[in-house]
Amino acid sequence: MPSASKILDGVTLSSLLDDHYYAEARALGLRRLETSASSGFIDIEGPPINDESDIILGYVISRLVLSAAENQALVNYAALSEARRAEGFLNFEENEGLVEIANLIGIITVELHGSDFDINVMDYVRAASKLREGNWKLSNRGVSKGIVTLDRTTFIRLMREVIRQHLEDIPEAPKEIKKQFEGKIGDLKSQISKTFTERIGGLENAVSEREAEAIKELGHFNILKAPPCFNLNLLDLQSGVNLPHPARFFITSFLSALNQDSEAVMRLFATAPDFKESFTRYQVEHITGKTSSEPYVPPSCDTLASTGVCPGPNSLCRLIRHPLSYYRTMTESEKENSVRLERILLATLDIEEYNEKFIKQNMDNFGDFDFSYTDNVESRKLSAAYKNDDSSKVKVVISDFIGRSKVVEIPGDERHIWIPKATLNIAEMDSNTNYECFSLTDWRVALSIEEAQNKSTQISLIVKPFEINSYENQTKKMFMVLDVVD
Numbered sequence: 001m002p003s004a005s006k007i008l009d010g011v012t013l014s015s016l017l018d019d020h021y022y023a024e025a026r027a028l029g030l031r032r033l034e035t036s037a038s039s040g041f042i043d044i045e046g047p048p049i050n051d052e053s054d055i056i057l058g059y060v061i062s063r064l065v066l067s068a069a070e071n072q073a074l075v076n077y078a079a080l081s082e083a084r085r086a087e088g089f090l091n092f093e094e095n096e097g098l099v100e101i102a103n104l105i106g107i108i109t110v111e112l113h114g115s116d117f118d119i120n121v122m123d124y125v126r127a128a129s130k131l132r133e134g135n136w137k138l139s140n141r142g143v144s145k146g147i148v149t150l151d152r153t154t155f156i157r158l159m160r161e162v163i164r165q166h167l168e169d170i171p172e173a174p175k176e177i178k179k180q181f182e183g184k185i186g187d188l189k190s191q192i193s194k195t196f197t198e199r200i201g202g203l204e205n206a207v208s209e210r211e212a213e214a215i216k217e218l219g220h221f222n223i224l225k226a227p228p229c230f231n232l233n234l235l236d237l238q239s240g241v242n243l244p245h246p247a248r249f250f251i252t253s254f255l256s257a258l259n260q261d262s263e264a265v266m267r268l269f270a271t272a273p274d275f276k277e278s279f280t281r282y283q284v285e286h287i288t289g290k291t292s293s294e295p296y297v298p299p300s301c302d303t304l305a306s307t308g309v310c311p312g313p314n315s316l317c318r319l320i321r322h323p324l325s326y327y328r329t330m331t332e333s334e335k336e337n338s339v340r341l342e343r344i345l346l347a348t349l350d351i352e353e354y355n356e357k358f359i360k361q362n363m364d365n366f367g368d369f370d371f372s373y374t375d376n377v378e379s380r381k382l383s384a385a386y387k388n389d390d391s392s393k394v395k396v397v398i399s400d401f402i403g404r405s406k407v408v409e410i411p412g413d414e415r416h417i418w419i420p421k422a423t424l425n426i427a428e429m430d431s432n433t434n435y436e437c438f439s440l441t442d443w444r445v446a447l448s449i450e451e452a453q454n455k456s457t458q459i460s461l462i463v464k465p466f467e468i469n470s471y472e473n474q475t476k477k478m479f480m481v482l483d484v485v486d
């Protein structure tokens with residue numbers, strides 16, 4: 001911000017790093033980095049405990065140390081922590097102040113529109129490009145005359161993202177500065193390492209904990225959809241295990257197939273105990289196709305099992321043959337409502353061949369049904385939920401759960417529809433009455449339900465009853481499971 005930059009007027013780099021007058025600022029700069037690496041949040045007191053100029057100069061010092069440290073993982077942790085801190089301050093600003101700050105930062109241009117914020121669509125796409133799917137998708141936002149309109153909460157969250165991305169891009173420290181202040185920066189770096197070591201038992205631990213957070217921030221990749229083979233090998237990598245080559249190859253090629261660039265993959269490996277940047281970069285860039293003719297395809301489940309990378313399948317794994325199919329299956333809830341409903345119908349009716357008229361009849365019954373529900377869904381007994389047309393929260397046991405693949409042929413077309421589905425019945429604890437449910441195609445929900453069944457525990461579900469037309473021209477009432485709660 002221009003007002004903060006004024007504090008730097010007349011301050012030289014040598015005085016900033018050497019002068020006793022700036023000792024407090026140097027200490028605050030180090031504290032910024034320590035607290036961001038250890039907790040993910042910058043913990044420094046504002047005025048009157050610390051002088052405002054010292055806080056701002058401390059920020060400059062932290063950036064200098066980061067740029068000279070040449071460790072992108074640290075830069076990223078600090079960027080996320082700084083962005084969270086900024087978000088905290090933005091929450092206290094009036095709407096006009098938010099617009100002024102956003103426009104002064106200059107990465108996106110914003111205009112206030114009543115109590116909402118109007119952003120040019122190109123700015124929005126650039127700023128939200130690394131936020132995970134769902135509501136951040138442009139298609140879920142709505143664009144009018146090239147403008148995306150956001151409410152205050154969403155706008156502040158977007159600002160956090162703008163700041164994070166901006167701070168991840170750190171300029172290289174100029175050579176002469178690096179050389180002139182090598183010793184001083186070295187001292188600062190070792191001071192940070194020492195603090196990390198004392199406080200949290202080693203820099204690598206801090207980095208690896210924070211790395212887990214960093215992967216959640218990876219572009220459009222969502223770790224919750226990844227198969228067990230990916231998650232367990234990643235966990236090993238982050239707990240300091242030297243992964244064998246087949247596991248590294250799998251992680252790299254899997255992420256590359258999901259459009260992660262080499263730099264994002266490099267960041268994951270940066271905390272491996274045997275990390276050597278040039279060697280890892282060579283391998284990663286080769287596998288992701290940056291320095292080879294095309295990216296390598298990730299291995300199939302059979303290969304991963306034979307090379308010891310597969311830790312053993314879960315019930316979804318048993319329906320697929322490739323880890324990418326697993327990931328894609330887990331994106332079912334992102335499909336359009338009508339597509340999801342049609343797939344649920346095909347799976348539930350268990351028909352072999354697509355029958356347009358019959359499907360349309362059932363789809364019409366669903367009307368404008370969607371899978372969302374409000375926070376205050378009423379809790380009901382299962383028997384009462386069955387008689388009530390609204391969504392209900394029910395506590396149930398899973399009496400049957402079977403996962404299997406369904407293939408539906410399309411007449412006159414070589415294509416077919418493939419649906420991995422779970423059929424299930426639910427009941428109240430200690431009751432003999434089972435209630436049939438629509439087949440589940442959302443495996444995010446299905447896997448949690450299966451886990452409850454395996455553990456014989458109760459599980460809370462959001463359900464809604466619906467009537468379905470079966471082939472014999474009869475109607476049948478079943479529960480649609482909307483979500484798992486708790």
Ligand code: SF4
Nearest residue numbers: 227229301304310317
């Ligand atoms: S079966 Fe395939 S997807 Fe599942 S854990 Fe093993 S390798 Fe991964």
